[in-house]
Structures are given as C-alpha cells and as structure tokens.
Amino acid sequence: MSNRTDDARKRAQTARQILTVAQMRAAEQGLMDAGHDVHALMQRAGRGAGEWVRRLAAGRSVTVLCGPGNNGGDGYVIAQYLADHDVPVCVVAARPPQTDAARRARSLFAGEVREAGAALSQEGLPRGGVLVDCLFGSGLSRPLSDDLAALLGDLAAHHAMRVAVDLPSGVDADTGALLNEGLPEWTLTLALGAWKPAHFMMPACVTMGAVRLVDIGVEAMPGAAQVLARPVIAAPAPDAHKYRRGLLGIVAGAMPGATLLSAQAALRGGAGYVRLLTGGEAPSGVPAELVVSRGALPDLLADGRYGALLVGPGLGRDDAARAKLDVALASGLPLVIDADALVLLQPGLAGVNGLATRACVLTPHEGEMQVLEHNFGLSGEGDRPARAVALARASGAHVLLKGPCSVIAAPDGSVTMGSRASSWLSVAGSGDVLAGTVASRLAVTRDAGAAAAQALWLHSRAAERAGSAFTSGELAHAIGGALAEVLA
Numbered sequence: 321m322s323n324r325t326d327d328a329r330k331r332a333q334t335a336r337q338i339l340t341v342a343q344m345r346a347a348e349q350g351l352m353d354a355g356h357d358v359h360a361l362m363q364r365a366g367r368g369a370g371e372w373v374r375r376l377a378a379g380r381s382v383t384v385l386c387g388p389g390n391n392g393g394d395g396y397v398i399a400q401y402l403a404d405h406d407v408p409v410c411v412v413a414a415r416p417p418q419t420d421a422a423r424r425a426r427s428l429f430a431g432e433v434r435e436a437g438a439a440l441s442q443e444g445l446p447r448g449g450v451l452v453d454c455l456f457g458s459g460l461s462r463p464l465s466d467d468l469a470a471l472l473g474d475l476a477a478h479h480a481m482r483v484a485v486d487l488p489s490g491v492d493a494d495t496g497a498l499l500n501e502g503l504p505e506w507t508l509t510l511a512l513g514a515w516k517p518a519h520f521m522m523p524a525c526v527t528m529g530a531v532r533l534v535d536i537g538v539e540a541m542p543g544a545a546q547v548l549a550r551p552v553i554a555a556p557a558p559d560a561h562k563y564r565r566g567l568l569g570i571v572a573g574a575m576p577g578a579t580l581l582s583a584q585a586a587l588r589g590g591a592g593y594v595r596l597l598t599g600g601e602a603p604s605g606v607p608a609e610l611v612v613s614r615g616a617l618p619d620l621l622a623d624g625r626y627g628a629l630l631v632g633p634g635l636g637r638d639d640a641a642r643a644k645l646d647v648a649l650a651s652g653l654p655l656v657i658d659a660d661a662l663v664l665l666q667p668g669l670a671g672v673n674g675l676a677t678r679a680c681v682l683t684p685h686e687g688e689m690q691v692l693e694h695n696f697g698l699s700g701e702g703d704r705p706a707r708a709v710a711l712a713r714a715s716g717a718h719v720l721l722k723g724p725c726s727v728i729a730a731p732d733g734s735v736t737m738g739s740r741a742s743s744w745l746s747v748a749g750s751g752d753v754l755a756g757t758v759a760s761r762l763a764v765t766r767d768a769g770a771a772a773a774q775a776l777w778l779h780s781r782a783a784e785r786a787g788s789a790f791t792s793g794e795l796a797h798a799i800g801g802a803l804a805e806v807l808a
C-alpha cells in the first residue's frame with residue numbers, strides 16, 4: 321500500500337517537471353540505460369497521443385503531418401493507432417524519415433502516405449476534422465523553410481481542430497520563441513514525456529490551446545523546473561487563535577488605495593489578523609476587519625507576535641518611504657517586498673544582507689525586475705526563469721517574477737513556473753492583490769517558497785472565479801473562494 325502511495329507521489333512529481341532539450345536528452349538516455357529503446361518509447365508516446373487525438377476526432381477524419389525526426393516518427397505511430405481504431409487517417413510526409421526509429425515507425429504504418437513536394441498539388445492536400453502536427457518537436461534547430469511553413473499553414477487552415485504533438489512546429493522548446501511569423505494556433509498541445517519550458521513561456525504558450533502531458537515513464541531529473549501545483553492548504557488548527565494563525569503587518573505609505581487593496585486580499589488569504597501600520601491618520605475607507613495601528617514603525621514592530629510584514633504597495637519613493645523600508649528590513653521578520661519598495665531596494669541597505677536568513681519574497685513585474693537587476697548589478701541576460709534565479713541568488717530572497725506566465729525562483733536555483741493566467745489580470749491593482757495574498761500566506765506558513773507558490777495559484781484561480789472585466793477589489797474578494805477550493 322505504502323509502495324503504491326510512494327509510486328503515485330513520485331509519478332505526480334515527475335508529471336510536474338519541466339525539462340529543457342538537454343535535460344530531456346539526459347532523461348531519454350536514462351531510459352535507454354534502464355533497458356528501454358527508442359522504438360518502445362515512441363510507441364508509448366505515439367499511442368498515448370493517439371488516444372487523445374482519437375477522442376478529439378470523435379469519428380472525423382485526421383491528417384497527420386510528419387517531419388524527418390522522431391517527432392515525425394511519433395506521427396506514424398499515432399496514425400497507425402488511429403487506423404487500428406477505425407478513424408479515417410491520412411499521413412502527409414513533409415520530409416522522409418531520417419532516424420532509425422522514425423523509419424521503423426513509418427514502415428509499420430499500413431495506411432496512405434502522401435509525399436509533400438512539387439508532385440503534391442493543392443488539391444491533393446487532405447482536408448478534414450483534425451490536423452496532427454508531427455513536423456518538428458524538440459529537435460527544431462532553425463526557422464521553418466518557406467515551403468514547410470506554407471504547408472503547415474495551409475493544412476492548419478483547412479482542419480477544424482489542430483493538435484500539436486510535443487510542441488507546435490516552429491516553437492523553440494527552451495525559450496518559447498516563435499521562429500516563424502504567422503504560425504498556426506492550436507486547439508490542443510500534447511507534451512510528450514515531460515513539459516518543456518515553451519509550454520509555460522510567452523509567446524509560444526498562447527498559441528498552444530489546452531496543454532496535456534503524455535506520460536512515457538521519464539524519471540525525475542535533478543534540478544528540473546517544476547510546474548506550479550494546485551496547493552493543499554490546511555484549515556486553522558482546532559485550538560488556533562488569531563495570532564497563532566498568523567499576524568500580518570502591512571506598512572502604510574503615501575497612497576492608501578494600493579495598501580488597502582493588498583489588505584483586502586490579505587484578509588482573505590488565511591492570516592488570522594491583519595494590521596495596517598501607519599505613522600499618521602488612518603486612511604479613509606479602511607474596512608472594519610482591518611485593524612489600524614498608529615505610531616512610529618519601530619515601536620509598532622516591537623510587538624513580537626508578527627508572522628510577516630508586507631512593504632511596498634502604496635509606499636511611495638520619498639525619504640519617509642525609504643525609512644520605512646529600512647525599518648522593515650532591520651526587523652528580521654518574514655517579509656514581502658513589492659512595488660515601490662522593490663525600486664528602493666539596494667544591496668547596500670542595512671538588512672539586505674540578512675534576506676537569506678529569513679523568509680523573504682520579492683514580487684517584481686518586468687519593469688521593477690529591470691530596476692532590481694540594475695541595482696543588484698545583474699546583467700539581465702537570459703530568459704525569465706534564468707533572470708529570476710540570478711536575482712534570487714544575488715538577494716537571498718525568493719523572487720516571484722510576475723507576468724502572463726509568472727515564475728518563482730528560490731535562492732538555491734530551483735524554479736517553479738505558473739501556467740498562463742487570465743489576461744483579465746492585466747488590471748490596475750492586480751499586483752497589490754497578489755502581494756497581499758503572498759504576505760497572508762507568509763504570515764501563516766513562514767515559508768517563502770510555499771507562500772509564493774500558494775499565493776500565485778490562488779491569485780490565478782481567483783481571476784478565473786472573478787470571470788471577466790473584474791476590478792482588483794473583486795479579485796481580492798475572490799481570493800477566499802479560491803482558498804476554499806484547496807482546503808485539505
């Protein structure tokens with residue numbers, strides 16, 4: 321029983337790993353060393369993908385476009401699987417197979433193959449229900465030539481649904497770059513064996529439609545990035561009280577709107593007690609549930625019961641804001657640093673060296689990230705996961721780099737990638753809601769990685785629950801419902 325549970329846990333973990341082309345090759349080698357051969361893996365991958373296509377086709381005809389490599393090989397296996405299940409299928413061979421496994425897969429396909437090229441007229445190109453793209457996968461090394469791009473585009477335009485196998489042809493697996501202009505949009509993309517970075521990176525990920533993983537038994541690779549998992553969040557303990565559940569302090573600044581928005585989210589993110597820490601009058605519009613503590617920040621923080629602090633939303637960038645950031649850094653408390661506070665953060669500030677010794681999350685968007693990279697003397701080179709890792713290493717904090725596809729990097733170099741989030745999140749105040757949610761989870765968990773991951777998931781799910789054209793206030797209100805979905 322426990323072996324079975326262990327196995328299930330292991331498979332769930334490997335189902336979340338994201339492998340670069342180099343890591344995928346190493347994983348493939350691991351499978352070879354364990355006695356599998358490419359032919360067997362291709363059969364497994366092709367049949368798994370074929371079953372998805374069979375269901376999607378629901379009796380309609382299928383065209384499989386096959387390229388020269390093993391992605392093309394998968395295509396012949398898919399075609400044979402469909403033929404075995406009485407689905408009408410035709411293969412268009414864009415190029416002859418060039419690998420032993422692909423040649424063998426083609427030789428085992430008993431159905432019709434049309435060779436692309438001058439001899440195949442426009443009229444000879446099949447039209448049908450589902451196009452399956454097996455032109456190129458992770459081996460794509462350059463843009464598609466004009467003839468291949470035209471063939472792919474023509475077939476895509478004449479099929480109602482389009483399935484990309486492993487990756488859409490024309491997509492760079494490691495970076496998510498589109499190597500050609502005008503590439504088709506896909507209904508479904510089936511990742512084979514493991515996710516690739518492109519499945520979670522702009523601009524490629526928005527062309528892929530729904531994405532699903534076909535398991536072929538790839539083992540866990542050390543150091544692999546992980547897909548953001550749906551969290552499991554425990555309800556408060558039976559004997560919990562507001563302090564033990566987590567007291568969060570939110571540092572108020574010059575612009576109360578952003579601070580209050582982050583507080584609205586924090587109140588719904590699980591913390592037992594949220595206090596607004598202000599040196600002056602309480603801003604208008606403070607909800608009854610939000611306790612306002614007035615006084616000098618060092619005095620307010622002398623209360624030893626804080627689980628976490630949030631500094632940044634609405635803080636401002638003047639000397640008073642700088643002084644508050646200094647106090648927050650000097651407090652040694654678990655910390656979420658967002659918005660203006662990110663712009664003020666400098667490696668030379670007292671307390672910054674201590675970020676590695678406490679739970680701390682930085683939540684920059686792209687613009688704030690560039691300022692941080694400049695201030696921390698980082699090159700800013702590489703893709704978003706690599707840049708987030710560089711900042712996490714340099715600062716000692718976890719970095720939640722926000723965007724359509726958000727990335728979380730830990731100081732140890734580990735990376736978690738979020739799925740594409742609702743584009744309705746591009747609304748003013750959305751970042752304040754995220755920061756409040758991270759801070760709330762940090763007050764509860766005191767664990768920067770867990771808080772960032774849980775909050776990113778909750779924020780994304782809250783957007784789905786809020787629907788379309790929501791305000792950031794409505795988004796903050798939806799955090800509670802998202803949390804209720806993942807209670808243990």
Ligand SMILES: NC(=O)C1=CN([C@@H]2O[C@H](COP(=O)(O)OP(=O)(O)OC[C@H]3O[C@@H](n4cnc5c(N)ncnc54)[C@H](OP(=O)(O)O)[C@@H]3O)[C@@H](O)[C@H]2O)[C@@H](O)CC1
Nearest residue numbers: 348361362365389390391456457458459460461462463486
């Ligand atoms: N890893 C695994 O465990 C498993 C992997 N599997 C499958 O294998 C796929 C990877 O296979 P792959 O390495 O053969 O790469 P793939 O993308 O088929 O083509 C490479 C060929 O295309 C060529 N070529 C490249 N770009 C080109 C261009 N623009 N225009 C023209 N030619 C171009 C390139 O030649 P070259 O770059 O040398 O000129 C080479 O000949 C993977 O995505 C998955 O589907 C599964 O079977 C199960 C197990």
Ligand SMILES: [K+]
Nearest residue numbers: 453456485487
């Ligand atoms: K493909």
